Amino acid sequence: MARQWGMAIDLDRCTGCEACVVACHAENNISTVGEEQAAIGRAKHWIRVERYYEGEFPDVTVKFMPVLCQQCDAAPCEPVCPTFASYHTSEGLNGQVYNRCIGTRYCANACPYTVRFFNFYNPIWEKPLQLQLNPDVSIRSVGTMEKCMFCVQRIKAGEIQAAAEKHELRDGEIQPACVQSCPTRAMVFGDLSDPESEVSRWAGSSRATKLLGELGTRPKVTYLQRDSWHGSEDA
Amino acid sequence: MAAKTPEQINEDLMRPLAGVSASYLIVLACFLTIVIAGFAAFGWQIYHGIGVAGIRRPVFWGFYITNFVFWIGLSHAGTLISAILRLANATWRRPVTRCAEVITVFALSIGAMFPIIHLGRSWLFFWLVPYPSERGIWPNIHSPLLWDFFAISTYLLGSGTFLLLPILPDLALVRDLATGLRKKIYTVLAIGWRGTSRQWHRLETAMHIMAIAVIPVAVSVHSIVSWDFAMAPVPMWHSTIFAPYFVAGAIFSGIAALIIAMAFLRKFLHLEEYLLPIHFENLGKLLLVMSLLWVYFVFAERLTTWYGNERSEMAVFWLTQRGSYSPLFWTMVTCNFLIPFPILAIKKLRTITGTFIASVGVVIGMWLERFLIIVPALSHKYLPYSWGTYRPTWVEITITAATFAAMAVLYMLLSKFIPIISVWELKAGLHEKPHPLRAVAQPDQVGAD
């Protein structure tokens, strides 16, 4: 059976540190838009940490939730793209083909998670910052949409390497940049079609939820809800 | 008023084609400047990138799509009015039909530019056209934007035909009355119209077929445009009411535009004896009906939303009703209903001036309605962390202003080249048998008391 890539994020571990956010920028050549553009909502954080406060002082809690493209199996962004720039790959990813995109931005409106980011201008790297660019990831031009693809360049490289070395891909061998950097090990990535993979096991947890699952998007990211301390029961 | 003879009609309706006044040129120049400014703004956008517009995350559609829907909507008046009135044999339609059809074609042309203007890579707009491309794929037929492409091009073709067919006899008339270069040009344009009964018969048949055919096309166009929104899971977009709601709104704004155009033509082309108060009254009554229909749709949609109490929808609901978009919302209600309703319902107020005021209100209100459908919902989707705002820039404002100016320019230019009131249809009305049940003279018998 073809691989179906998925991810699980344990919100009981996530501390909102944003290592994933910066790692993603570094891996995927996401351009910095600068103060003025960030002020009008054009910053591009393919993965972001949503932060929510609950309660009033002094009973305040904070919830962190890393949100990235959910690679939905029933993605609302796919039927609406007139040029098939947004399409579903055979391995379950929602692909974004930059070259096909003419910038209607319908996909971004249709996405309930608002995980799609648009290039309102051509990207700029003030020299020599362009040397930081990852040669495995293309640069997106003005007028095109971009978003997380689970570091498909790493997936492809991993698959090619495994094939060249004539071994099966091991669970955990391929890690998107965010998963790799997370200091609390809150994120796990792997093949959902393999019931023994760690991501499948996490997805089967009693704490497993899907973000906006009720919309029928069938997202492939599972969120494990923050747990509470059970010690008071046996105190 | 004495009844007009055909020669008098010719003279009155051809007079605008005779020449231009200084004030005409000045006004045309002003509007043209704004239109050129619009092109310059678009050029600026192409050069620097679409970032010069105000759209942003999460409000990825703003003024441009508002204009798109608004102008496509406006285009419904013409053809629908013209086609429905023809089929219903409403004889008072005669002076009105060409004005209406012209609005359709111009509004469609203007509106159809926006799917290009709003693109991030406008120069690749032709990828929406299904041709065997080197990319090896056809466009995505699942996308409402593709449906837009087909619907709008079909409608443009249809309404173009619907406009140009009945122009032929008048082009021939100009040809016959003109001299010199103009005669040569109009000879070509009139494509050999001789006025034989065979040609008349063909024309009437063609018009009849088109009148029937264009109605479903027009209904489908704005249904499809509405599905650009309704097909996306955005709170308060994903509603089944959108197709009829948009079509009704389109007709509503179209009639208003027609009344405004007629009022201007009446005044500036001295057509007081052709565009009569009764025309404005009848259109005013139609406008009243559409206003009530619009209120009905809005009320039905909002009642259902409110009753459903779904979190994300209620966020958008309150945003327009009492939140930051409420000033615009209540302005819209005022312009679309609170002002037009008394004017149009009370016969004494249903004058040319009255209907004009009501129509201006409706055009403003309907533009706001498109804006308020698009922007608040996008700004408040499902995850509050990603809520945002929208503010247009000078580029979008200039281009928007340029669309209105362009409409004016096109109208002003056309009225100088073609009689804006269908001469032959008017004359045909002179010979029309009065309705057996009517004792009163028909309003289309120009000049009759």
Added chain:
Amino acid sequence: MERRDFLKISAAAGATAALEGCGNPDHQLIRFVPEEDLIPGLATWKPSICTLCPAGCGLSVRVMPGDAEVVRKGQLGLLKMGLAKKLEGNPAHPINRGKLCPRGQAGLQVTYHPDRLKGPLVRTGRRGSGQFREVSWDDAIQQLVSHLSDLQESKSEGRLAFVTAPLRGQRKMIIDTFAASFKRSMAVEFAFFDDSVIRSANAASFGHALPPTVDMGESNYVISFGADFLGTWNSPVAQSLGFGQMRKGRPGERGKFVQFEPRISQTGASADEWIPVEPGAEGMLALSLAHVIIAEKQRPAAAAGHAGSLVEGWSQGLTDFAPEKIAAQIGVKPETIRRIAREAAAHDPAVALIGDAAVAHTNGLFNALAVNALNALLGSVGKPGGVLFGPVPAAKQPAASLESWAAQVNSGAAAVEVLLLYNANPVFAAPAVWGVHAALDKIPFIASFGSFIDETSALADLILPDHSALESWLEDTPVSGSGKVVVSVAPPTMNPLHNTRAMPDVLLEVAHRLGGESAKALPWKTYDEAIQASFAALYKEMGSKTAKDAEEFWKKAQEQGGWWSAEESRVTPVSGSSAGAAVKNSAPRFDGNPSEYPYYFLPFASQLFYDGSLAHLPWMQEAPDPLSTVMWGAWVEINPRTAEKLAIKQGDLVEVASPHGKLEAPALVTPGIAPDVIAMPVGQGHENFTRYATGRGANPISILSSATVEGTGSLAWAATRVTLSSVGQGKLILFGGSLSENPPELKHR
């Protein structure tokens, strides 16, 4: 070939050319012969060390060939060279075990920063005017040598001062040795966020002048008194790994985490319970918890051993700290204190931590000693799931404090002739009242080894820019984060981009040229020679199961990023020095009259900028601050009731005034802060620090008082009071569109 492939390749080539040809068709850049063996398209992974905070995490750097614009022999051209492309945690490194924090990820931008100094500079205009001219390395070094040789020989009172960040390892050894070779030289270490109070407390309580290593992965109950251990405190990545393990890494077990602090920090946001406490009252709170544990016979008072005896009243059971007695003073309900105490005692291993603002009050040392005693009482010291002290050699006598140094220079008590600056920006990061700027003005010759112009290096007369970390030999002995002995080492991951030189190499050459004492004390030619010598010594001391001789030991260490012991070796806490009499309860004192300055001022380390030294990295400016979501700016955090009382709305520009200065920044209204506390991130407000950080926001350090922590003399940076008023419209760039998941707009009818 296929037309499509052709288009792709030509587009790619075009893009590359566009990126590197600098768009100037008139003159193509010449291409230099590559200086290393490269295989196009092939990535190699090289170890390195992160130097952006004191944790000392190990890096794994992805290096790929690419074209860089470089200058060779005065000529600009293109050079294909190995370029660092991505930083990851080194999976083998015991501190961070393959993980990396957001700041570490951004370290790549230091190397490629557009405002990096490209070669030695000599001042031409007035000091601080920013006018410099380029000189050769030979000239630059010779200039420095000539100024220093004056010092060596002269019989004048003039001295050498060397101001650096707190350093470790061979780098510190070289600097200290260099400085010491000059009579009456002053080696000053300065960092705004330092661990001197914690070290003092741990030295007194446990005999180790070290920050703790927390074995959180095995803990069942963690109480933190203000320590931002998941964000910026101590060894954040190691602690995060432990935290993740504590939470969900042990099937069937989940530890509880309680954070006591007046403002929800990055770490406090992950607590099971965030409990606000009055600023400076953390020590009293710890003792109150201890009282409950002792009074309810959960642990005997004697269990706290020597650490307990340091607290006055400990053996009597701390009756003065009964919850009911002090609840009002410390701002925590008595029933809460009792409950937490019982829970902690019943769920061991339980461990307590203290850090950040809690030890930056005037009673910071008392607070730290109290928490140490609580830890000892809970039985977590030196045990799994508790705190342990890594087997690191004790730090030498701490260097002179920057405050006293500046005071001496300003008063004339110390006549500093030459000042050398390395990895420190005190003009920005020290309180204005210390007068560091004025002190620098008095010094005739200032040389900086920094890679950037910042507020301090802008005052230099000579700049000898160091390589960036990725271009340098690096070594480090982390002081916390693992129970293993760790000595990191890494060769440069790439050749230098610019005409820079490794600072230790420059010092060694200067010493050489100076001759005399300096040359004798520093015999090595290069820094890596010195590191290799230290590794030879290490091999001799530790031996190795895998390397047969010192050569192989050295080689293997370079390959894996360092050497570490196979086993953890916890150093048992000793009785510790009897640091004088037991420390009395001391309430915190604040600078500023409460009637004039009603609010406690709480600067905090920024998750992105740390202490401001990373504000120049665009990824850090554009990443949203996790709690506030602010990008490209600074802000002042205010409680909603306080904001209402002062008629301050979100985004208003507010003036924050202390007895020592004022600043302006936009207001951010947040529920996660006590009503009488105002908080502000450290890091923005640079007046001169590259195009990305200059002129942005405000610097809270500038208005701090010079109050010190009793018993250590370090800066009590949480001891300032301020007043607040709205002065206009500010600019807040927020990435997050809502404070809450259930804002009022989303409420059901």
